[in-house]
Amino acid sequence: xxxxxxxxxxxxxxxxxxxxxxxxxxxxxxxxxxxxxxxxxxxxxxxxxxxxxxxxxxxxxxxxxxxxxxxxxxxxxxxxxxxxxxxxxxxxxxxxxxxxxxxxxxxxxxxxxxxxxxxxxxxxxxxxxxxxxxxxxxxxxxxxxxxxxxxxxxxxxxxxxxxxxxxxxxxxxxxxxxxxxxxxxxxxxxxxxxxxxxxxxxxxxxxxxxxxxxxxxxxxxxxxxxxxxxxxxxxxxxxxxxxxxxxxxxxxxxxxxxxxxxxxxxxxxxxxxxxxxxxxxxxxxxxxxxxxxxxxxxxxxxxxxxxxxxxxxxxxxxxxxxxxxxxxxx
Numbered sequence: 001x002x003x004x005x006x007x008x009x010x011x012x013x014x015x016x017x018x019x020x021x022x023x024x025x026x027x028x029x030x031x032x033x034x035x036x037x038x039x040x041x042x043x044x045x046x047x048x049x050x051x052x053x054x055x056x057x058x059x060x061x062x063x064x065x066x067x068x069x070x071x072x073x074x075x076x077x078x079x080x081x082x083x084x085x086x087x088x089x090x091x092x093x094x095x096x097x098x099x100x101x102x103x104x105x106x107x108x109x110x111x112x113x114x115x116x117x118x119x120x121x122x123x124x125x126x127x128x129x130x131x132x133x134x135x136x137x138x139x140x141x142x143x144x145x146x147x148x149x150x151x152x153x154x155x156x157x158x159x160x161x162x163x164x165x166x167x168x169x170x171x172x173x174x175x176x177x178x179x180x181x182x183x184x185x186x187x188x189x190x191x192x193x194x195x196x197x198x199x200x201x202x203x204x205x206x207x208x209x210x211x212x213x214x215x216x217x218x219x220x221x222x223x224x225x226x227x228x229x230x231x232x233x234x235x236x237x238x239x240x241x242x243x244x245x246x247x248x249x250x251x252x253x254x255x256x257x258x259x260x261x262x263x264x265x266x267x268x269x270x271x272x273x274x275x276x277x278x279x280x281x282x283x284x285x286x287x288x289x290x291x292x293x294x295x296x297x298x299x300x301x302x303x304x305x306x307x308x309x310x311x312x313x314x315x316x317x318x319x320x321x322x323x324x325x326x327x328x329x330x
Contacts, residue, residue, distance in 0.1 A: 008306075008310045009310075011306075012303075012306050015302075015306055016299070016302055016303065016306070017072075019298070019299075019302040020068075020072070020295065020302065021068060023294070023295065023298050024064070024067075024068050024071065024295060025064060025068075027289070027291055027294060027295075028064055028067075028291075030289075071292075071295060075295075075299060078091075079091075080094070080292060080295075080296035080299075081292035081295075081296070082292060083285075083290055083292060083293055084288075084289075084290050084291060084292060085288055085290050090292050090293050090296040091296070093281060093293060094278070094281070094296060094297065094300070096276075097276060097277050097280070097281045098263070098277075098278060100172060100270075100275055100276065100277040100278075101262075101263070101264075101270070101277035101278040101279065102263075103172070103189075103193065104193070104196055104197060104200060104266070104269070104270075104275070105261060105262040105263075105266075106262060107193065107197045108197050108200035108201045108204075109258060109261075109262060111197065111201045112201050112205060112208055113208065113251070113255070115201075115205060115209075116204070116205050116208035116209040116212060117208075117209075117212050117248075117251065119135055119139070119205070119209040119212070119213075120208070120209040120210065120211070120213040120215075120216060121212060121213075121216055121239065121244070121247075122135065123135050123136065123209065123213045124212075124213045124214075124216035124220065125216070125220075125235075125239065127217065135209070136210075139205055139206035139209055139210075140206055142202045142203070142205060142206060143202075143203060143206035143207065145202075147199050147200070147202075147203055147266075147268055147269060148268045148269075148272065150199055150202070151195070151196075151199045151268070151269055151272040151273070152272065154167075154195050154198070154199070155169050155195075155272065155273075158195065159195065167192075167194050167195050168191060169273055169274075170273065170274045171192065171273070171274055171276075172189060172192045172193065172275060173185070173188060173189065173192065174188050174192075195273065196269050196273045196275065199266075199269045199272075200266055204258075207254075208251065208254060211250045211251060211254060212247065212250070212251055214250070215246075215247040215248070215249065215250045215251070216243060216247040218247075219243045219246050219247045220238075220239075220243050224242065225238060225242060225243055228242050249316060252312050252315045252316060253312055255308075255312070256308040256309050256311060256312030256315075257305075257308065258308075259304050259305070259307070259308035259311075260302075260304045260308065263278060263300055263301055263304050264278055264279065264282070264297070264301050266279050267279040267280065267282070267283045271283070278297065281293065281297065282294065282297050285297070
């Protein structure tokens with residue numbers, strides 16, 4: 001186990017360098033240049049100066065390999081640089097956007113796995129029965145509906161568009177919450193989260209529940225499950241104490257791949273509900289060719305992806321004692 005951890009930690013370095021190097025050069029090869037005009041149309045002070053002087057100031061006139069080395073040397077010191085658009089530190093922009101995204105994605109992830117695991121287990125135990133067919137049908141219908149269409153439909157129907165005005169559809173806080181108490185602000189936040197969290201949750205339910213169903217069906221066919229039943233154990237004991245733990249292995253794979261999504265956020269949902277999270281930050285940075293912001297977000301997502309894979313492997317060995325990661329010979 002210690003060899004696995006050490007080997008994976010050593011692999012993080014070349015993997016990270018490969019991801020950031022590829023991203024850095026692809027950004028520079030893409031057509032277009034950094035946009036120096038904000039969304040409000042106001043020209044930034046940088047536009048008033050000579051373009052060549054500005055490029056020299058930002059180091060954009062240097063060779064690409066020199067720009068990458070300069071960026072990497074700053075990154076290892078936790079200096080992500082400054083935005084080319086508004087001169088604000090990238091770290092400040094990420095710190096401002098990250099809490100909004102974390103609230104949305106963490107809640108969506110909790111609801112997804114809290115609902116999909118029991119649904120998958122129930123479908124596996126009652127395979128082919130009416131409840132299994134109903135659950136599968138409903139989930140596949142939800143999975144087939146694009147999230148942007150559902151989000152717009154919810155805005156029209158429940159957000160005051162044409163039918164009911166039940167939920168707020170802009171941001172995560174009402175404009176009249178200044179000076180309100182903690183309880184009132186908490187209720188207001190929850191009310192703002194209902195629609196976007198639903199839009200982030202339902203597409204993953206079908207995928208995750210089907211993984212859980214398939215894994216559970218494979219486990220309950222094993223010999224040790226038949227032995228447990230032959231001993232006279234109740235079905236509840238067989239499922240919860242003997243089958244559930246081993247059936248969670250595919251779910252751990254999904255969870256490890258979902259960790260970067262927690263940080264990256266959802267561009268579509270954040271844009272429809274006017275939530276300035278990580279998804280919106282990345283989307284606007286790509287449109288404006290704001291290289292430092294794109295590199296900062298990409299690097300964090302790459303690190304979280306590698307950490308998620310490592311944690312998934314460690315969880316495998318912890319859940320299933322038959323799995324051992326030992327040092328291979330030769």
